[in-house]
Amino acid sequence: MVEPCIVWTAYFSPLVACVLITLFFLRSRNMSSLIAIGGILLSFICTLIVATQIFATRPISTTFQQTPNGLEIAHTWPAHVFQQSLPWIGFDSLVINFGYLVNPLAIMMLLVVTGVGSAIFIYSRGYMADDPGMPRFFAYLSLFAFSMIGIVLADNLIQLFIFWELVGLSSYLLIGFWYQKPSAADAGVKAFMVNRFADFGFLCGIILLWSHSNIGFGRTFDIDQLATIVPHIDPGLLTITALLLFCGIVGKSAQVPLHVWLADAMEGPTPVSALIHAATMVAAGVYLLARIFFIFEPLTIALSVIAWVGGITALMAATLAVAENDIKRILAYSTLSQLGLMVMALGLSGPMQGMYHLTTHAFFKALLFLGAGSVIYALHHEQNIWKMRGLLKSMPVTGWTFLIGTLALCGIFPLSGFWSKDEILALAAQHNFSLYVMASLASILTAFYMGRLFFVAFWGKPAKNSHAHESPAIMTWPLIFLALLSLIGGFIGIPHFLYPGNEHPHLNMRVALVSSVLALLGLAVSFVLYNKKPDADPLEKALGPIYPVLKNKYYFDDIYGWYVNKLQQGMATTTAWVEALFIDRFGVHGVTRTANAAGRIFRLLQTGLVQFYALTFVLGTLLLFLMLVRNL
Amino acid sequence: MIGLGNYLILSGVLFSIGIWGVVTSRNVLKVLLSMELLLAASNLCFVVFSKFNGDYAGQLIVFFVILVAAAEVAVGLAIIVLMYKRLNTIQADELKEMKW
Numbered sequence: 169m170v171e172p173c174i175v176w177t178a179y180f181s182p183l184v185a186c187v188l189i190t191l192f193f194l195r196s197r198n199m200s201s202l203i204a205i206g207g208i209l210l211s212f213i214c215t216l217i218v219a220t221q222i223f224a225t226r227p228i229s230t231t232f233q234q235t236p237n238g239l240e241i242a243h244t245w246p247a248h249v250f251q252q253s254l255p256w257i258g259f260d261s262l263v264i265n266f267g268y269l270v271n272p273l274a275i276m277m278l279l280v281v282t283g284v285g286s287a288i289f290i291y292s293r294g295y296m297a298d299d300p301g302m303p304r305f306f307a308y309l310s311l312f313a314f315s316m317i318g319i320v321l322a323d324n325l326i327q328l329f330i331f332w333e334l335v336g337l338s339s340y341l342l343i344g345f346w347y348q349k350p351s352a353a354d355a356g357v358k359a360f361m362v363n364r365f366a367d368f369g370f371l372c373g374i375i376l377l378w379s380h381s382n383i384g385f386g387r388t389f390d391i392d393q394l395a396t397i398v399p400h401i402d403p404g405l406l407t408i409t410a411l412l413l414f415c416g417i418v419g420k421s422a423q424v425p426l427h428v429w430l431a432d433a434m435e436g437p438t439p440v441s442a443l444i445h446a447a448t449m450v451a452a453g454v455y456l457l458a459r460i461f462f463i464f465e466p467l468t469i470a471l472s473v474i475a476w477v478g479g480i481t482a483l484m485a486a487t488l489a490v491a492e493n494d495i496k497r498i499l500a501y502s503t504l505s506q507l508g509l510m511v512m513a514l515g516l517s518g519p520m521q522g523m524y525h526l527t528t529h530a531f532f533k534a535l536l537f538l539g540a541g542s543v544i545y546a547l548h549h550e551q552n553i554w555k556m557r558g559l560l561k562s563m564p565v566t567g568w569t570f571l572i573g574t575l576a577l578c579g580i581f582p583l584s585g586f587w588s589k590d591e592i593l594a595l596a597a598q599h600n601f602s603l604y605v606m607a608s609l610a611s612i613l614t615a616f617y618m619g620r621l622f623f624v625a626f627w628g629k630p631a632k633n634s635h636a637h638e639s640p641a642i643m644t645w646p647l648i649f650l651a652l653l654s655l656i657g658g659f660i661g662i663p664h665f666l667y668p669g670n671e672h673p674h675l676n677m678r679v680a681l682v683s684s685v686l687a688l689l690g691l692a693v694s695f696v697l698y699n700k701k702p703d704a705d706p707l708e709k710a711l712g713p714i715y716p717v718l719k720n721k722y723y724f725d726d727i728y729g730w731y732v733n734k735l736q737q738g739m740a741t742t743t744a745w746v747e748a749l750f751i752d753r754f755g756v757h758g759v760t761r762t763a764n765a766a767g768r769i770f771r772l773l774q775t776g777l778v779q780f781y782a783l784t785f786v787l788g789t790l791l792l793f794l795m796l797v798r799n800l
Numbered sequence: 801m802i803g804l805g806n807y808l809i810l811s812g813v814l815f816s817i818g819i820w821g822v823v824t825s826r827n828v829l830k831v832l833l834s835m836e837l838l839l840a841a842s843n844l845c846f847v848v849f850s851k852f853n854g855d856y857a858g859q860l861i862v863f864f865v866i867l868v869a870a871a872e873v874a875v876g877l878a879i880i881v882l883m884y885k886r887l888n889t890i891q892a893d894e895l896k897e898m899k900w
Contacts, residue, residue: 776899778831778892783823 170221170250175268178214178278179317182207186310193303200303201293204310208289211317212282219275222250251323251392261386269323269391273523276666277320277455280530284447285313287646291538292439294642295545305345305437312338316448320455324389325374328456332370332416335452336363339444343436352435359429366419366426373412377463380405395462403467410463410470414477421453421507424481428724430504431488434496438541441496446503446537447530454510454526458519465517475515479606482508484722486613490620490707491718494551495540498621502577503533505610512607513592516599520667521591527666528584528657532576535650539570542639542647543625553621557701558630562637565644567626569651574622576654578615578687584657586684591663593683594676611683615690623698807848814841828883828890832876839869 185207193200253267289309296302315338318331337360344356374389381387383400398406417423422430433445444450457464457474464470485504492498506529513522543559543566544551560567576583579590589611596604630636638644697706708715720726773784814837821834843862850858880890887894 774899776896778828778895779823779826782831786819786823 170218170270172252174214174217174221175250175252175270175321178211178218178282179268179321180314181210181214182310182313182317186307186314189303189307189310194307195303197297197302200306201296204306205286205289205293207310208282208286208313211313212279212286215275215278215282218270219279222270222272222275249392253323253390256327264326264389265324266327267323268321270321272665272667273455273458274320276523276527276662277451278317280451280527281313281316281320281448284530284534284650285316285443287649288439288443288447288534288538289313291442291541291643291646292437294640295439295541296437299437301345305342308338308341308345309440309443312342312444312449316452319452323391325377325391325394326389328391329367329371329374332420332452333367335420335449336360336367339363339433339449342440342444343433345436345440349435355429355432355435359433362426362429363419366415366417368415369412370416370419373409373415376405376409376412380409391460394460398463399466406463407467407470410467411473413460413463414457414470414474417453417457417511418477419453420456421450421511422481422504423453423477423508423511424484425724427481427485427504428721428728431497431500431721434494434500438496438537438544441500442534442537442541445500446533450503450507451510451526451530454507454514454522457511457514458523461514461519464514471515471517473515475512475600475603478508478510478512478515479603480508481505482512482610483606483613484508486610486617488718488721489617490613491711491715492617493553493705495543495553495556495621495625496537496551498553498617499533499536499540502536502614502618503529505614506533506577509589509592509607509610512603513595516595516603518592518595520663521588521595523666524663525588525592527662528576528588528654531650531657532573532583532585532654535569535573535647535654536577538643538647538650539566539573542566542643543570543636545639545643546636553625554703554705556625558626558628559636560626562630563639565638565647569644569647570626571622572651572654574618576657578618578691579611579683580687581680581684582658584654586680587658590676590680590683594679597676597679608683608686612686612690615687616694619691619694620698623694624701627699628701804848804852807844811841811844811848814844826891826893828880828892831892832873832880835876836869836873839865 182204185203188203189200193203250270251267253265255263256266257264289306292305292309296305299305312335315331315334319328319335322328322331340356340360343359344353346352347356377394378387378389380401381394381397383397388394388397401409419426430445430450434441436445464474482505485501485508489498489501489505492501506525510522510525510529513519513525542563543556546559546563546566547556550556560571572583576585579586593604593607593611596607711718717723775781818834818837818841821837822831825831825834843865846858846862846865850856850862883895884890
């Protein structure tokens with residue numbers, strides 16, 4: 169049995185930390201960071217307790233509920249599902265609850281959020297030590313952790329949507345944390361705008377689903393109830409709903425064509441990139457997809473759209489990373505590519521595979537980002553990989569853990585990335601060969617650009633004038649912790665925990681062999697190209713005309729810019745003109761002018777002569793009297 | 801024999817004189833006096849109806865009217881005193897500022 173109070177503690181302790189910091193400790197650097205770390209650690213511990221409690225229970229009970237119109241809905245509680253729901257907002261027929269729905273999927277995600285989050289919080293205490301805004305940073309970070317936990321645990325779609333937006337808000341705050349920098353402020357706005365755009369579709373989807381959930385008990389937002397209702401909804405309508413819901417996922421998980429915000433989001437402090445834009449927030453889309461997979465499951469059209477969007481994202485982002493020179497942006501594109509793989513896995517009806525990769529990816533991508541942060545910290549905010557040299561020697565802990573992360577990301581046996589990526593590739597090979605080819609291409613490119621990053625920045629001799637040195641222990645210990653997780657992530661039975669009782673597919677030897685060879689090939693090519701530390705990127709010549717296309721990110725930003733500046737602005741100017749000319753002149757100002765003129769005329773009655781007032785009063789009374797008499 | 805009609809005619813005449821006084825006189829004091837006439841006319845009506853209907857409520861109301869009239873006179877005279885202090889006159893048409 170799961171104790172509700174423990175879940176609620178896990179739910180709210182980061183919020184309490186955020187409130188405490190904002191109210192009392194905005195001046196105290198030490199206290200603010202300690203409170204934030206305490207909040208997330210408490211949440212993590214509670215999550216661990218809940219996880220063990222879930223393991224200890226194994227009831228599968230089915231209850232039948234008679235609905236008013238005679239339909240009998242079988243309410244099967246799959247193993248290990250716990251829910252507590254409190255009424256929150258109530259109108260006549262619309263009741264919105266505030267509750268949690270704990271199942272193994274949610275607990276796994278929660279473990280990732282709070283566990284990786286704890287490591288990143290601790291790391292931030294070192295990374296942000298010199299920043300004057302550190303207390304504010306920790307307040308935002310705690311707010312983010314709270315919102316993220318809210319998404320993971322929400323038991324109904326409206327609650328989920330609210331936390332979904334809160335996550336967007338805290339992401340905006342954290343990307344624009346260094347708001348003095350115009351590029352950071354712009355990046356924050358861009359991320360927020362793109363997400364808002366996507367969330368519009370998401371909200372439409374939620375409302376559409378709600379309005380057609382009137383089977384049985386009346387309309388509901390409750391995820392668990394929806395699962396029993398969805399099979400009764402018309403599939404065509406459900407497809408539209410599913411695609412609208414997918415809109416939100418495209419935005420939050422940065423899939424093509426709304427991927428443009430993620431690379432810019434790297435303007436935020438590096439721990440933020442690690443926590444939000446690698447391990448948790450961008451993974452929220454994938455998580456949501458897995459959480460409400462029962463909606464998508466029977467819809468072949470929607471699923472193939474999802475799979476293709478994921479596949480295209482995976483391949484496209486991988487090509488973009490090849491031409492990037494900023495260490496964080498390379499990792500950002502790599503995140504995009506991996507998210508694409510996860511979405512593709514879900515599109516191929518493999519929520520387990522997608523969530524498995526999400527978990528391991530959270531480990532090694534957070535590790536890579538924190539490693540990059542350590543490098544940036546040591547080099548005084550230098551992010552260009554061509555200005556880094558031989559960091560493996562000067563920063564051994566960062567260097568070696570970074571290598572582990574790199575190998576895990578490339579999918580080298582026996583690191584965690586190998587196992588999870590292999591499952592996705594095996595799934596693709598089984599269902600859709602063209603997607604399998606795309607995913608394999610993405611994998612080989614991943615190995616290549618990660619090799620490029622590693623050999624350029626970490627390999628060889630350190631530069632003579634470099635004074636890079638290892639980061640303090642508070643930053644290296646989280647790295648070691650995450651490196652450990654990346655190492656053993658494939659062996660701790662994550663898939664079994666995620667979907668207990670499901671038959672776990674065995675390792676597909678052929679696919680595993682091919683992907684390993686491809687990954688090694690990618691690494692080898694990058695080694696040959698970058699081993700000797702060329703001064704300029706040899707790719708620039710080798711790729712020829714393709715290189716500028718990659719450099720400009722397939723012109724997505726330019727197309728959007730053109731659309732907004734030319735088309736949308738033109739439309740806005742036209743409508744503004746129409747408004748000024750017609751609506752304002754005749755509508756709004758017409759009314760005020762009429763009232764004004766009437767006022768001017770009637771003002772003449774106010775002569776200021778008392779006698780005149782008395783006379784009108786008498787005449788008025790007379791008039792009233794006459795009217796009364798006539799009516800009698 | 802003096803009937804109800806005679807009383808009502810007297811009351812109407814008094815009322816008309818009062819109205820005439822309120823509307824035409826420039827002197828604020830005269831306006832106030834004319835208003836007293838109006839009240840007297842209505843009081844007369846009340847008393848007469850009370851007498852002819854055998855209902856004492858009318859006479860009761862007259863007491864209230866007299867009471868209110870006394871208060872009204874007090875306020876009115878105070879306003880006149882203030883007006884005289886400020887404008888040095890009690891001519892009603894000098895109160896030009898009661899305009900918009």
